[in-house]
Amino acid sequence: MEKKNVTIKDVARKAGVSVPTASRALAGYGYVKRETREKVLKSAKNLGYQLNFVAKSLRTRKTQTIGYLLPDITNPFYAGIARGIQDVSFTRGYNAIICNNDNDILKTQQLFKMFIRNRVEGVIYSVPFNEALSEIVEIVKNNGIPVVNCYGSTRAPASDVVTGNVSEGCYKATMYLLELGHRDIAFLKVRGSGINARRLEGCKKAFEEFGLHVHPNLVIEADDFTQHSGYLNTKIMFAQSKRPSALFAFNERLAMGVLKAAKELGIVIPNDMSLIGVDDIMAELLEPPLTSVAIPTYEAGRTAASLLFNRVEKGNNELPVRHMLVEELLKIRASTGKADQE
Amino acid sequence: MEKKNVTIKDVARKAGVSVPTASRALAGYGYVKRETREKVLKSAKNLGYQLNFVAKSLRTRKTQTIGYLLPDITNPFYAGIARGIQDVSFTRGYNAIICNNDNDILKTQQLFKMFIRNRVEGVIYSVPFNEALSEIVEIVKNNGIPVVNCYGSTRAPASDVVTGNVSEGCYKATMYLLELGHRDIAFLKVRGSGINARRLEGCKKAFEEFGLHVHPNLVIEADDFTQHSGYLNTKIMFAQSKRPSALFAFNERLAMGVLKAAKELGIVIPNDMSLIGVDDIMAELLEPPLTSVAIPTYEAGRTAASLLFNRVEKGNNELPVRHMLVEELLKIRASTGKADQE
DNA sequence: AAGTAATATGATAACGATATCATAAATAAA
DNA sequence: TTTATTTATGATATCGTTATCATATTACTT
The missing domain is CATH 1.10.260.40 (lambda repressor-like DNA-binding domains)
Structure with a gap:
């Protein structure tokens, strides 16, 4: 027995x-x-x-497995992508090995090598740029394994790339603020983030259409994307300069920090200041519900997986490099309103 | 090339x-x-x-892989457990195959069979009870694969079980409310949830220590654990009966629904009513920050993985059945206060 | 110097499946 | 009936490793 x-x-x-x-x-x-x-x-x-799938895999050289590398599965943004990847994989009879790199390059190297040893048939990653990333991604590709980048560093090489129309999403959000009459709009971005830089581009474009320019003093660079960082930068900004009539934070956590700081300072949103965020994970549940640029993480994951399986089926080198965009949408809620009439 | x-x-x-x-x-x-x-x-x-790890696995009969079945990885509760499992696995050189069952028994069966075919060395699951669950878990065990239940259905057989001290956590929370002077305390639970039933037990125990009893009318049964469900039940309750002085929702989503309903009804928390939740995922970020019973999901995941690897190493049948508890702690925040002095 | 133990290496088999090929039986075509 | 084709089955090789065992070499003991 x-x-x-x-x-x-x-x-x-x-x-x-x-x-x-x-x-x-x-x-x-x-x-x-x-x-x-x-x-x-x-x-x-x-x-x-x-x-015995192990024996079958050895003989057929097909493991029916792909690898997905992300910073941290407890971050709902990546969990959404992961779920999209898993669903597509499940439908195709594949498994996904999901690994956290905690933005640690040593782990990244270990994990990618593990993917190779496990003979995964493809790899998807969503990790920010790092000097050594390109190198190890190249090794994976040299082993005949297709790689898809899903909202990861655009500077690392990959067979295919999935991102959002990040600058357009922010363009729309900024247009919306401008149309509401806002002119003193502050932008809260994370220093060193390539995607945040592209987000700012979209905002600048909207300003230009109004014949205006983003004031450099109103572009604030946070060290990281934590709530605390948003809180701190808001406090500092409001202590130093005139309060802007609207604030656009390129990340939901940052926006939550802004919300908290505003509350403490007695600034009522949206009456005293409008606020827009990005991500749209908890936005609807916040107080007030946050207007924000929604990132369709689930769809992004599905798209990345579809691109990958195309290559797995057709043979990696048969297909040209593809760059797919998922649409980031502006969701208007209660944290934004018309600019003061003064 | x-x-x-x-x-x-x-x-x-x-x-x-x-x-x-x-x-x-x-x-x-x-x-x-x-x-x-x-x-x-x-x-x-x-x-x-x-x-080539596939070949090695075939020869050594060790795949260095475990399976984890959960309802949905985008649910932060399960993501926390998953992360705990992944971290312990990584340290031991193992991979975890994480799969969502969406509370679908057909998927559950498919996925457990897939685990067997993939020759995982162990399985952890966190899924609610279902008639067919016991059967398939038994099949997994019969294939010599140890199974650990982590915050899943206690009615299904498993080698080892990890849960929180759920009744104690709720006991503490209720004691806290009673000590604040609250007597009309409503409980919002999910119908059919075994864990929620145990939570209520803890609350009843606290009442008994005060020589009191939980009033049956104040035990409200929601159909599911969604925010909407919390919202709806609060509205119905407040329309029908006298408002309780405190409300204890056995789930964070429910509590968020309560919060929303209260806001709409002009009930100020904690002034007009105290509110306690469970889970403690977003609690700190809510408005007001929610007093709640924190479930240490990450620790639970680590514990489950440790139990599993004990069995993987020692041989499944060498060890007696173990039931480990992780401690659920009461985190006091701003959503609770003293009862009215009327 | 002889015997024993430790170290070092390779030949062979095995893990559990599928791929390839050869051959036999049944069926269809001439 | 003969031949070609389709269907059915099995013998053997193979995927890429490690386990087991046999043997050769080196290093110690006495």
């Missing part, structure tokens, strides 16, 4: 056929007489046989 | 040794002369050799 470990050999013997015949019967592939197949299937069922 | 696919055979040939010797050198196992090892390692490095 301990371990059973039924192999196809047992199934074949019990059914009175050879191993290859049993294999064909179970796989439903090639020529097998109807009654033979039934005998084999019955035998398999009786013995409680479960295919 | 296409696929390289370097095997240990190539490494051995280039180093001028036999394959088994190369294997020993690379694994750092058994007798290998110092210079031989160096030759092999150099050869491996030059060729860009990466061990």
Whole structure:
């Protein structure tokens, strides 16, 4: 009653056929007489046989597995992407090995090598830029494994890339603020973030359409994307200069920090100041519900997986490099309003 | 420049040794002369050799992989557990295959069978009870695979179980409310949830210590654990009966729904009513910051993984069944206050 | 110097499946 | 009937490693 470990050999013997015949019967592939197949299937069922996927993988050189590298699965942004990848994978009969790199390059290297050793058929990653990233991604590709970058560093090489129309999303949001009459709009971005830089581009474009320019003093650079950082920078900004009529934070956590600081300072949103965020994970649940640029993480994950499976099926080098965009939408809620009429 | 696919055979040939010797050198196992090892390692490095883990797994019957089944990775509660499992696994050189069942029993069966086919060395699950769950869990166990239940259905069999001291956590929270002078305390639970039933037990115990009883009318059963459900039930309750002086929702989403309903009804928390939640995922970020019973999901995941690896190492049947508790703590914030003095 | 133990290496088998090929039986075509 | 084709089955090789065992070499003991 301990371990059973039924192999196809047992199934074949019990059914009175050879191993290859049993294999064909179970796989439903090639020529097998109807009654033979039934005998084999019955035998398999009786013995409680479960295919050994490890052996199959070795022989067929297909592991039906892909790897996904992200910074941290407890970050809902990445969890959304992960879920999209998992769903597409599940439908195709694949598994995804999901690993956290905690933005640690040493871990990144370890994990990518692990992916290679495990002979994953493809890799998706969503990690920010790092000097050593390009190198290790190149190694993965040299091992014949297609790589898709999903909202990760655009500076690292990949077969295909999925990102949002980040500058357009922010363009729309800024246009919306401008149309509400706001002119003194502050932007809270994270220093060193390539995506945030592109977000700011979109905002500048909107200003230009109004014949205006973003005031450099109103572009604030946070050290990181934590709530605390948003809180701190807001406090500092409001202590130093005139309060802007609207604030656009390029990240939801930052926006939550702004919200908290504003509350403490007695600034009522949206009456005293409008606020826009990005991400749209908790936005609807905040007080007030936050107007924000929604990132369709689930769709991004699905798209990345689809691109990857295209390459897995067609052979990596058959296809040209593709760059797919998912649409970031402005969701208008209660944290924005018309500018003061003074 | 296409696929390289370097095997240990190539490494051995280039180093001028036999394959088994190369294997020993690379694994750092058994007798290998110092210079031989160096030759092999150099050869491996030059060729860009990466061990084929599939082949190794087949031979050693160790896949260094475990499976984790959860309802949905985008739910931060499960993401926390997943992260704990992943971290312990990573440290041990294992991978976790994480799969969502969406509370669908058909998927559950498919996924558990997939775990068996993939020859995972252990399985952890966090899924609610379902008639067919016991059956499939039993099949997994019969295949010699240890199973650990982490905050899942306690009615399904498993080698080991990890849960929180759920009734104690709620006992503490209720004691706190009682000590603040509250007597009309409403409880919002989810119908059919075994864990929520145990939570209520803890609350009742606290009442008994005060020589009181929970009023049955003040135990409200929600259909599910969504924010909407919390919102709806609050509206209904407040329309029908006298408003309680405190409300205890056994789930954060429910509590957020209560918060929203209260806001709409002009009920100020905590002045007009105290509110306590469970989970403590976003609690700190809500307005007002929510007093709640914190579930240490990350720790629970780590604990579950540790239990599992004990069995993986020691052999499944060597160890007695263990039930580990992680401590749920009451975090006091701004949503609770003294009862009215009327 | 002889015997024993430790070290080092390789030949062979095995893990559990599928791929490839050869051959036999059944069926269709001439 | 003969030949060609389709269907059915099994023998054998193979995927890339490690386990097991046998043997050769070196290093210690006495």
